[in-house]
Amino acid sequence: MRMKNMCLILTLAICTLLNSCVCVDSLNTVKRCDSADSCACSSGSIRSELYFGLQKPDGSSVAEAEWQGFLDKSITSRFPDGFTVFDAYGQYKEQNGKITREKTKVLVVVHKDGRDDDLKKICEEYEKAFSQELVFRTSSRVSSSLDD
Template identity: 35%
Template sequence: MRSIRISTPAAAFLAAAALLFALGGPASEAAFGTHEASAASEQNVAEEGSPYISTHLYFGTGRHNGNPPITEEEFMKFVADVITPRFPSGLTLQEARGQWRDKEGDINRERSYELTVMYPVREAHARNADIEYIRGLYCKTWELESVGRADVRAQVDF
């Protein structure tokens, strides 16, 4: 059997013709993800919602020096008394299982909570002070090393 070699321009033409035949007409730019179609798609996404920051705080409940873990009741009181007044518009709280390495190098596994608060980017400076107050008070109250923090930019719509 004899092989036929097709030049690159001819191969491109044949592929386009086959696609045109298969689709029954001209293919849209959106189907191929052209720059114009991608830009229009990104523009639509960018217009939805407003720029926010989503802050995630990670609260462990294990304590040092043989002290009992922070109970659910103690933690929920902290949420009600300290966190809610600073974020009255809303928050999300999830119970979790966490682990982390402490300053002595030990791995600690504990029941934990992930708190998520979202706020407009324009409020970031003021909210940072609230978040750092919450983190500091939690550590001071139960003699803990840290509360984890992660900030993520997001487009948010309610």
Template identity: 40%
Template sequence: MPDRSIPRALLAVLLATAGCGSAAADDSPPPAPEATCASGAPMIRTELFFGMDRLDEPDVTQEQWQEFVDAVVTPRFRDGLTQFDVDGQYLATTEELIREDSRLIMLLHDGSQAASDSIEAIREEYKARFDQESVLRIDEPVCVDF
């Protein structure tokens, strides 16, 4: 089994966001939305990246994933969310390029402590339920107009 000491799907995201200061580096809540939108309302967009590979068990199935979304994510973000199937990759400490199926959930929220706490609960539940090292979180202020 390859060495998975670097968080799953991290390398692809780091390369895609190199130079951006929006990734949450600690457990503090995201910054409050900026109030300078030319149109729409200020909100926070949070992206969560979930790896589907597991070291000592079969990969997370589509059914397990959907049950997780239905039971853990949707109750916390009832107004809606967007999910994507993504292909993640990262360079293991063994210099082996690891590729894995991943899922991305995009959330729009007010940036409150309650929203941040809900996001952290989702991350912790996924790590515990599916024996994962991490769930990558990226927060960014955005302007939203429906």
């Protein structure tokens, strides 16, 4: 079983490097797709993750009340059916070589096609509101369901 999981992880990594899309169903069957838009998972859902750094350029942090206000105004209004947010800690290397470490909020939302503009606007609004250079974003095709 462990070897099968390693093969699955390796396949996903290779496809990512080749800039293609893969879908993995509940039976660990991998389907390769030519692009993210053509990937045909069973439900056609997309899982998007947005990574919001909480450190402001002046060294202060985005306060919990500020985050909650942003969440209510910019995220809940666009994805009222639901999403998940969790606290994380990460690091990245700046262009000048400096390693920056900071607390982060990660937004996970599973949605249908056609929500790209909403996600871009959320990123832009956060960048503007909190003087951020960028919000890191990932999106991938997934199979999803709500089981009773």
